[in-house]
Amino acid sequence: MFFMKQNIYDNDTFFNGYSKLRENDGSANDLFEKPALFSLLPSLENKTVLDLGCGYGEHCIHYVEEGAKRVVGVDISKKMLDVAETENSHPNITYLNIPMEDIGGIRESFDVVVSSLAFHYVKDFEALVADIYRLLNDKGVLAFSQENPLSTCFTTGNRWTKDDNGNKLFANISNYSVDGERESTWFVDNVKKYHRTFSSIINSLIDAGFRIDRLIEPYPSPEILKKHPEHEDLLHKPDFLLVKATKVSGKF
């Protein structure tokens, strides 16, 4: 690997801001991303699971509760895994403190690879999905969420055009067609994200040998909007993209 592996999560400012965000109820993650991600998973009964960017290990524990016989949680942040070991340890879970770019060194295979909101931090998506393909058993499932391309494309300026009362009228989309690095401020300056178009993401998975099974771009139902009107802007621009893909060996 010839590029820097980014570990913003061990920056103190970031860590504290992120911890607060995760405590909030009614977050977009809890309401939309997590249910959508879990809906893409096959039965985990007696399965082996690799969780890429596992953070505090909350999902890892959930996968064990769903019947997984072994879960490996990978994260680049030692601080996050320290919390995971304390709060979400289990005999069936192993936490591994390596960057996602190094998972090629893992010497076991998995029935399911899952990742929540981490892939947009990885520069070389082709290398990542090639690694995942190798780590999966035949007919193994990859399910991941990432920031929606309509969010990651953002380059500079204002994210929204608002009316005089501050209501969001339009999401401002710029440079959608141009894959590559984006810098943004998320608790700390210069968090690097990597924008990829819908077609780039899907084609990379297909080229690696995956069959595309399902896409989800979650948005609020009228019922959720009534309770959480603050998420109305998801009707204009989805925050998340979720993908389910299956490893299919040979020609299909």
Added chain:
Amino acid sequence: MFFMKQNIYDNDTFFNGYSKLRENDGSANDLFEKPALFSLLPSLENKTVLDLGCGYGEHCIHYVEEGAKRVVGVDISKKMLDVAETENSHPNITYLNIPMEDIGGIRESFDVVVSSLAFHYVKDFEALVADIYRLLNDKGVLAFSQENPLSTCFTTGNRWTKDDNGNKLFANISNYSVDGERESTWFVDNVKKYHRTFSSIINSLIDAGFRIDRLIEPYPSPEILKKHPEHEDLLHKPDFLLVKATKVSGKF
């Protein structure tokens, strides 16, 4: 079918405006959409081809030149097919003046179904892809272009945020998450288009039994930009989405 089949192409105002557009050289269609669509096609040597929304039949003639032994060109517009019969007739081509919604009545099967910039006028996409699936031979290919979801989502207001010199800064995206009818003005008022998100389009194809093979969202290379700087806005917002999918029988 319980909805109106739209035939804007037989409206005189529309027909004249559209004819002029198609005469232009350096149009986005010629530079981006057509090459991308043709790049998705398999060898047509000795193949049967169904062209949905064939218009003047220019593509039909091309498919014959590429070796197709039979091409059926379907269009809702009698006026367009009159031109097609005059300018692009060939013993291997049959033109058929029916709406795309009625192709279920066609009593032959095809190796390739292709469609250029027509699907966004069809209300019931699930019914359309189910019809196409039935009309395709096993391992048959569907290749189509349509307006990009970043274009079809547009509801009201201005399509672009511009700076004081009129340069396009942002594409204004609204109601992307909300599938359904959009009205717009394209030579005539109230042309009805149907917006569908990326995930809606892809999931409908998967649910119909298709394997997704390739997506393209064309944008200009630096070389093309130098010759055609007027297409720079495609870097912000692609006009087209192209999809290649294959009919795969049974479980795969």
